[in-house]
Amino acid sequence: ETGVTQSPTHLIKTRGQQVTLRCSSQSGHNTVSWYQQALGQGPQFIFQYYREEENGRGNFPPRFSGLQFPNYSSELNVNALELDDSALYLCASSQTGHTEAFFGQGTRLTVV
Amino acid sequence: DQQVKQNSPSLSVQEGRISILNCDYTNSMFDYFLWYKKYPAEGPTFLISISSIKDKNEDGRFTVFLNKSAKHLSLHIVPSQPGDSAVYFCAASGPGQRAAGNKLTFGGGTRVLVKP
Numbered sequence: 268e269t270g271v272t273q274s275p276t277h278l279i280k281t282r283g284q285q286v287t288l289r290c291s292s293q294s295g296h297n298t299v300s301w302y303q304q305a306l307g308q309g310p311q312f313i314f315q316y317y318r319e320e321e322n323g324r325g326n327f328p329p330r331f332s333g334l335q336f337p338n339y340s341s342e343l344n345v346n347a348l349e350l351d352d353s354a355l356y357l358c359a360s361s362q363t364g365h366t367e368a369f370f371g372q373g374t375r376l377t378v379v
Numbered sequence: 380d381q382q383v384k385q386n387s388p389s390l391s392v393q394e395g396r397i398s399i400l401n402c403d404y405t406n407s408m409f410d411y412f413l414w415y416k417k418y419p420a421e422g423p424t425f426l427i428s429i430s431s432i433k434d435k436n437e438d439g440r441f442t443v444f445l446n447k448s449a450k451h452l453s454l455h456i457v458p459s460q461p462g463d464s465a466v467y468f469c470a471a472s473g474p475g476q477r478a479a480g481n482k483l484t485f486g487g488g489t490r491v492l493v494k495p
Contacts, residue, residue: 271422300482309383309468309485310423323482357422359483367413368483370422 271360271371279377285346288374290358292339298322298363299341301333304355304373316341317363348378382406383471385486393494398456400489402469405450409471413483414443414454417466426467427454459493466490 272291280286292299298317302310312325316335330346339360345352355375359368384403392398400414410431415423429436429443429452436443442455456463467490470483 273422302483302485307487309385309470309487310483312482312484315482325482359422367425367428369425370415372420372422 271358271369273356273358273371273374275374276372277375277377279379280348282348282350282378284348285344286348286376288343288345288356288358288376290341290343290360290371292341292358292360293369296360296362296369297339298361299335299339300359300361300368301341301343302357302359303327304357306354310357313343345376350378352376353378381487382409383469383484383486385467385469385489387489388487389490389492391492391494392459394461395458398454398459398463398491398493400454400456400467400469400491402452402454402486403450404452404471406471406473406484407450408473409484410474411472412443412445412452413470413472414441415468415470415485416463417468417488423468456491459491461493461495464491464493 274289300315301313304310313327314324315322319335332344334342355373357373358371361368413428414426417423427438427441429445445452466488468488469486
């Protein structure tokens, strides 16, 4: 059974650019959530996907968007990058009816 | 509006002693609480959870206590070991969210250092 994997692990982008982050869910999990963790803070919920549909969104602007694929892998897209988007982006997978969410190692995004 | 708060940013404890981490929440609709541990350069790892219908849950060295009336929970680690040195996050989810795969609201974290 493979865990949650994210790619890339590190990324540097310029303000105004667009970025795509990827996540492979843990085997058997049908729900994926994305979180943003700024330095020194706890993770903040961005949005969740269940069966390829968005299933809830946190307080993030529309330039944060996502996709979930039939194999339950997922992408997080951020357009028009701002300096404040610099953070660790975490993907978590879970199975409906179960309690815990399992996290990947994260993608460290730096916007310069 | 921070709905989950961990008011102690850091904690230092001697190996073998008890570590007590605290967490307060404001949203009375939260019905499930979790603790995660995070090492540098790794994602958070699930430790232990508790439903709002319980007041205590124990798993080995880890025990979580929930006081609903005070909207407070705590994590006890006994005995503390050097490998427990990490950042610990308290998280909460609301009604129906477990069925939908958990949308978690996290606290800011407490950095624990266990001294040998």
